[in-house]
Amino acid sequence: MQAITAIRSKKLSPEQLFMLSVLAVNGGNYLYNLVLGRLLGPEQFADAAVLITFLLVLSFVAMTFQLVTAKFSVVFENSTFNNFISRIYKNATIVGVILGALVIIGSSQLQQLFHTSTSSMFVIFGFGVPLYFLMSVNRGVYQGKKAFKSLSITYQAEMLSRLLITLGLIFLFEIQSSVVIAIGILISFGFGLIPFKFSTLKLKATQRIAKVESKQVRNFFVITAFYELTQIIINNSDILLVKHYFESYDAGLYASLALIGRIVYFIAWMFVMLLLPTVVQLKKEGKATAPILFKYVGYIAAIASVIVFACALFPETAITILFGDSYLVMAPLLWKYALATGVFAISNIFAYYYLSLDRYVPVIFSGLFGMLQMGLVIFFHESLEQVVHMQIAAMFLLLIFQVSYFIYDSKSKAVKS
Structure with a gap:
């Protein structure tokens, strides 16, 4: 109680609370990876590392939508903002479905390319891709509006669910398989949508965005997509x-x-x-x-x-x-x-x-x-x-x-x- 009182008395800013939350989320993700590394050993952890790397690649691709949403959540207001959000949700859903389908269709080829023990882990992962894109747009709104409490919750919900579900399946059923890891990742995408304002999920805009503003969004989207591609290359x-x-x-x-x-x-x-x-x-x-x-x-x-x-x-x-x-x-x-x-x-x-x-x-x-x-x-x-x-x-x-x-x-x- 004394610690809580001390934190309240210092009146941490929303930005500081978000930074603490990010540290906690990164710590949880690290714990997730470390426990898998210890449980699986170097050879089996190599398969898990491929899935984790795919998750990082997906996060960078979806980050394009998150950053575009964050920026124009600051720039646009009122009806322009609402129409923009409808448009970005629609595009994110389409891209998510296409990429998810490509991962599922190419699962056998991915298994051969990366020498994994099964192709099923890619199939399961593919079904979660559209959810991740919706989650990223949702996060972009919170990021742009500086709603750091809600933004923190989405990251914490994703991390905690993935950690608890994956390790729970491994310990309860004694299954040390990349399929279990893929299931944990898929379910965590659903939890990562919390909190989600379904009132903002309108795939059809009531009116078109002005030509100048549409060009702004398109230009920023293209260059951000290019940059996130460089992040994928350098990081993964x-x-x-x-x-x-x-x-x-x-x-x-x-x-x-x-x-x-x-x-x-x-x-x-x-x-x-x-x-x-x-x-x-x-x-x-x-x-x-x-x-x-x-x-x-x-x-x-x-x-x-x-x-x-x-x-x-x-x-x-x-x-x-x-x-x-x-x-x-x-x-x-x-x-x-x-x-x-x-x-x-x-x-x-x-x-x-x-x-x-x-x-x-x-x-x-x-x-x-x-x-x-x-x-x-x-x-x-x-x-x-x-x-x-x-x-x-x-x-x-x-x-x-x-x-x-x-x-x-x-x-x-x-x-x-």
């Missing part, structure tokens, strides 16, 4: 390529490395969620936006530095505590992978900042260096260490280009003024 291509090129045992080891090393990226994501609506609102009010960029870059750089140093000083301790002795062989690579993801997280803040301002050069940089990273791994994968080194090289080059562009853009503005 390494795990899928390793699963393709290496044996299941090595792929499982690498998946554990990636999970630990990406801590900084998942922490950075909560700042991105706050960044976009804040920058859009500041721009709308004619206020300076650079200070908020400096603030979040400083946060991420500090967090990344701490995590990289911790991974360098205590790699064996971290791996033993989180995954167990079976994964200790990856200890020397832990700080290197954390460095690559830390550098990417900082670069990501620059890209989302300019995306919020309808400036797209940094987004193009991300696309180019995402392809570079993928190409380097395809051509240089003699060992897992070499795969990590390729990612470090690509991400440092990306950060150099992002910072250089910011300096150039700042100087150009100063000359014009």
